[in-house]
Amino acid sequence: MTPILQLKGITKRFPGVLANDxxxxxxxxxxxxxxxxxxxxxxxxxxxxxxxxxxxxxxxIFIEGEKVTIDSxxxxxxxxxxxxxxxxxxxxxxxVTENVMLGEETIKYGDFLDRKKAAKRxxxxxxxxxxxxxxxxxxRDLPVGVQQRVEIIKLLYRDAEILIFDEPTAVLTPQEADxxxxxxxxxxxxGNSIIFITHKLREVLDIADRIMVIRxxxxxxxxxxxxxxxxxxxxxxxxxxxxxxxEKTDKEPGDLVFSVKNLVVADKFQNIVVDNxxxxxxxxxxxxxxxxxxxxxxxxxxAITGLRKSAEGEITLLNQDITKASPRQITELGSAHVPExxxxxxxxxxxxxxxxxxxxxxxxxxxxxxxxLQYKTILDHAExxxxxxxxxxxxxxxxxxxxxxxxxxxxxxxxxxxxPIDFLVASQPTRGLDVGSIEYIHKRIVQKRDEGCAxxxxxxxxxxxxxxxxxxxxxxxxxxxxxxxxxxxxxxQVGLMMAGVLPEEALAEGDQHAVEPAL
Amino acid sequence: xxxxTQAIKHERIYEVSPTRKLVMGIIEIIIGAFIFIVFVxxxxxxxxxxxxxxxxxINIGQAGNWILPTQLTLIILAAxxxxxxxxxxxxxxxxxxxxxxxxxxxxxxxxxLTWQTADxxxxxxxxxxxxxLLAVPITLGAFSGLLSERAGVINIAIEGLMLMASMVGALIxxxxxxxxxGLLGGIFASVxxxxxxxxxxxxxxxxxxxxxxxxxxFAAGMTAFLSQKFLQTNQALNSPPLFPRIxxxxxxxxxxxxxxxxxxxxxxxxMFILLIIxxxxxxxxRWGLRLRSVGEHPKAADTLGIKVAPxxxxxxxxxxxxxxxGGSFFTLGSVGRFEEGITAGKxxxxxxxxxxxxxxxxxxxxxxxxxxxxDAIGSKLSLLGSNIPAQFxxxxxxxxxxxxxxxxxGKGQAPAxxxxxxxxx
Numbered sequence: 018m019t020p021i022l023q024l025k026g027i028t029k030r031f032p033g034v035l036a037n038d039x040x041x042x043x044x045x046x047x048x049x050x051x052x053x054x055x056x057x058x059x060x061x062x063x064x065x066x067x068x069x070x071x072x073x074x075x076x077x078i079f080i081e082g083e084k085v086t087i088d089s090x091x092x093x094x095x096x097x098x099x100x101x102x103x104x105x106x107x108x109x110x111x112x113v114t115e116n117v118m119l120g121e122e123t124i125k126y127g128d129f130l131d132r133k134k135a136a137k138r139x140x141x142x143x144x145x146x147x148x149x150x151x152x153x154x155x156x157r158d159l160p161v162g163v164q165q166r167v168e169i170i171k172l173l174y175r176d177a178e179i180l181i182f183d184e185p186t187a188v189l190t191p192q193e194a195d196x197x198x199x200x201x202x203x204x205x206x207x208g209n210s211i212i213f214i215t216h217k218l219r220e221v222l223d224i225a226d227r228i229m230v231i232r233x234x235x236x237x238x239x240x241x242x243x244x245x246x247x248x249x250x251x252x253x254x255x256x257x258x259x260x261x262x263x264e265k266t267d268k269e270p271g272d273l274v275f276s277v278k279n280l281v282v283a284d285k286f287q288n289i290v291v292d293n294x295x296x297x298x299x300x301x302x303x304x305x306x307x308x309x310x311x312x313x314x315x316x317x318x319x320a321i322t323g324l325r326k327s328a329e330g331e332i333t334l335l336n337q338d339i340t341k342a343s344p345r346q347i348t349e350l351g352s353a354h355v356p357e358x359x360x361x362x363x364x365x366x367x368x369x370x371x372x373x374x375x376x377x378x379x380x381x382x383x384x385x386x387x388x389x390l391q392y393k394t395i396l397d398h399a400e401x402x403x404x405x406x407x408x409x410x411x412x413x414x415x416x417x418x419x420x421x422x423x424x425x426x427x428x429x430x431x432x433x434x435x436x437p438i439d440f441l442v443a444s445q446p447t448r449g450l451d452v453g454s455i456e457y458i459h460k461r462i463v464q465k466r467d468e469g470c471a472x473x474x475x476x477x478x479x480x481x482x483x484x485x486x487x488x489x490x491x492x493x494x495x496x497x498x499x500x501x502x503x504x505x506x507x508x509x510q511v512g513l514m515m516a517g518v519l520p521e522e523a524l525a526e527g528d529q530h531a532v533e534p535a536l
Numbered sequence: 537x538x539x540x541t542q543a544i545k546h547e548r549i550y551e552v553s554p555t556r557k558l559v560m561g562i563i564e565i566i567i568g569a570f571i572f573i574v575f576v577x578x579x580x581x582x583x584x585x586x587x588x589x590x591x592x593x594i595n596i597g598q599a600g601n602w603i604l605p606t607q608l609t610l611i612i613l614a615a616x617x618x619x620x621x622x623x624x625x626x627x628x629x630x631x632x633x634x635x636x637x638x639x640x641x642x643x644x645x646x647x648x649l650t651w652q653t654a655d656x657x658x659x660x661x662x663x664x665x666x667x668x669l670l671a672v673p674i675t676l677g678a679f680s681g682l683l684s685e686r687a688g689v690i691n692i693a694i695e696g697l698m699l700m701a702s703m704v705g706a707l708i709x710x711x712x713x714x715x716x717x718g719l720l721g722g723i724f725a726s727v728x729x730x731x732x733x734x735x736x737x738x739x740x741x742x743x744x745x746x747x748x749x750x751x752x753x754f755a756a757g758m759t760a761f762l763s764q765k766f767l768q769t770n771q772a773l774n775s776p777p778l779f780p781r782i783x784x785x786x787x788x789x790x791x792x793x794x795x796x797x798x799x800x801x802x803x804x805x806x807m808f809i810l811l812i813i814x815x816x817x818x819x820x821x822r823w824g825l826r827l828r829s830v831g832e833h834p835k836a837a838d839t840l841g842i843k844v845a846p847x848x849x850x851x852x853x854x855x856x857x858x859x860x861x862g863g864s865f866f867t868l869g870s871v872g873r874f875e876e877g878i879t880a881g882k883x884x885x886x887x888x889x890x891x892x893x894x895x896x897x898x899x900x901x902x903x904x905x906x907x908x909x910x911d912a913i914g915s916k917l918s919l920l921g922s923n924i925p926a927q928f929x930x931x932x933x934x935x936x937x938x939x940x941x942x943x944x945x946g947k948g949q950a951p952a953x954x955x956x957x958x959x960x961x
Contacts, residue, residue, distance in 0.1 A: 068839070070839070089841065090838065090839045090840065090841055091841030094840075094841060100839070102839070106833065106835065106836035106839050106840070107833075107836060108828075108829055108832045108833045108836060108952075109832075109952070110832060110949070110952075111825075111828075111829070111832070115825060118825075119825060119826070119829050119836075119837065119840050119842070120826075120837070120840030120841045120842050121840070121841075122822040122825065124821075124822050128821045128822050128823055129820055129821055129822075130820060130821060130822055130825060171840075287553060
């Protein structure tokens, strides 16, 4: 049988980088092919070529045995290829119907939109594939899981038969991800073929029919879930053996370092985004905040670090009230912050590595004398940290913007952890990093905790929370709905709570799973 | 087990923040007190205010005069403002807060007019007629900005486009002695400049504010030069025919409203027709959906096969057409000759009206009327022999613009990709 899609020798060069190196790929009708690789391995580039967003420098594409050229997304849509992008391509102020029909509008009387007819077609698709949506809802009011369904309907509305999912689970709860997998399964059962791009090992093993691993732009292996396990896949992805487990010893927490009481935070529209939150962090303890992105974690961290005003409540650090303190006052008390968006909030991208390493201390001795910066001291300091934290950079004066994501994050970690600190707020410290860097950063955080630092870790990655935390706090719709020792809960139970199931029910649910392991 | 998750709840702590509630209440009290202290105490109890309700030179749809006892009217208005202010401070009006501050503002304006006109008469209908006319270039400027910005291109060149259109309109109108051809010439000139803005900001991705500023400076210099060199030296080149007043059969006979809206300049009718066309085209057609998608999320539009750059070009050129009409109004619909800087910042105020109107056609029109009214008060009162210096009166429209922009804006919904060049990867 001819594969429905065939890529032969696809090569794409960007200035200084070989993003895709003679990649061959076959996709059979009705199968789910997982494309596994680290960030920057070239998966997304390959799919963008297939979707007409990039042109390959070499190579050919065949659909059902026939050679095609795809110059634009329009061509891709015509040949039956559709893509669910990592960052949704939806317009928040448009309705579901408007988003779905955009570019392929149903019209009447010349150029007038026929919203009713389009909505009907959406309902038909929604019933056929069990994708529940309300056509007249505005996208901005919908949870991400539903937004993703809208993206899928967009493809089916255009009769796409080859569906590309680019990191689709990044924004979902574990339960939503399972739901997505069952949708993908039902799509493939009805004859659609799926390419599933990811760097998460568990997902690949759960859902794929076949797995292709890409490293540095080239295919390094092909396997099936039966023949592979997490460790072998990780080794293929990274090119060396990786220790996926975090080594951590039990430790009794010390004195209370940080506490938040009845904190209320509002966004600029006066919507409550953190609702009456209270939590404590003790010395030598990692408290992990689990929750799907957008449930108030960002705002909570901003309030704690002095970047956002809180409406009510009290924040205490080392017995001092910091509710109204400035970020610098909080930093000087001995607090460190690894922000969620490293490029926007953590670094000054055009500045060299050395200057980024003194962003919170530059104004003090020995980096400044009076108003004059002491460059020699700053450079010596930088050389030392580059060595200590294994930052891969050509020199201390290289702009931090030209470093890889992992090394940029190491610059932040080095800056924050090299100071004497009692409290660390780490918000998504490994977002978008490769397995190797994740391993390193986890080790550093645990080391800081062992030295007696109080750590508040925020992450939407449940695995990360489960592995690092001593205590787990679950945030849902701005509220802290659970605060439990790690050893008392399972991953499934936390996953349920992240979806808003109350702790009592979730714990009961988890027990049933223990008897009858369904997941 | 429930697996459906929901986004963060959209529950507000309060509709109006406590500071805002307090400040708005105080403003209302101050307005009430001001009317009482400054106006009520400085008029005699017997004074009467006369408002003429038929604009001058109109012989259909006439209405009788309004004669009001000055002091009593002022006392009532002051008391109303004080009551509203007190209620606002004690309980608050919630959602209606802004509307009521607006109402108190209106009281202030009306009391001021009543006070100024004590023992005199003021042609209120005439003032409203000129308010509508003054609103024309502002509203058209707002529509022009709206078309461009909904597609994601900031167009602050509207002032320059209007200035150029007003000069070219006058010149071509004078040469051909035909107002329609003059209008077409004005539109053409404006579209040409809009085209330059489009190429600079879409193709070369120059900062759109800078590109717009450059065009404004160019238009100011160019029109000043041509005007001094030709239009002022040879008056034959600067005497275009004016569009006449056209009464609409039937409607023009309605008292008060008829003369203001239905027996007026063709540009007023064009403004209302454009309101309907833009509203329908933007929100009910495929064309509008695509145009808006390009202004909200060009990448999403691109992945769905919509051509971002051509859509934006079209929007900016249409913006030029509308600005051209607005500019031609000055020379062909109002003044009848070109003078340097004749647009006097109306293009910029148009942009303010667009923002105040939250990027919607109807909102732009409302804001256009508000600013036009402010303008009309300024010019009418300097004629009334007010003891307030004329220069201060001239500042009113701009002051109101500033107050409005600072006080009421902030929650506006600009198109998400407004001002962002789109680069195809």
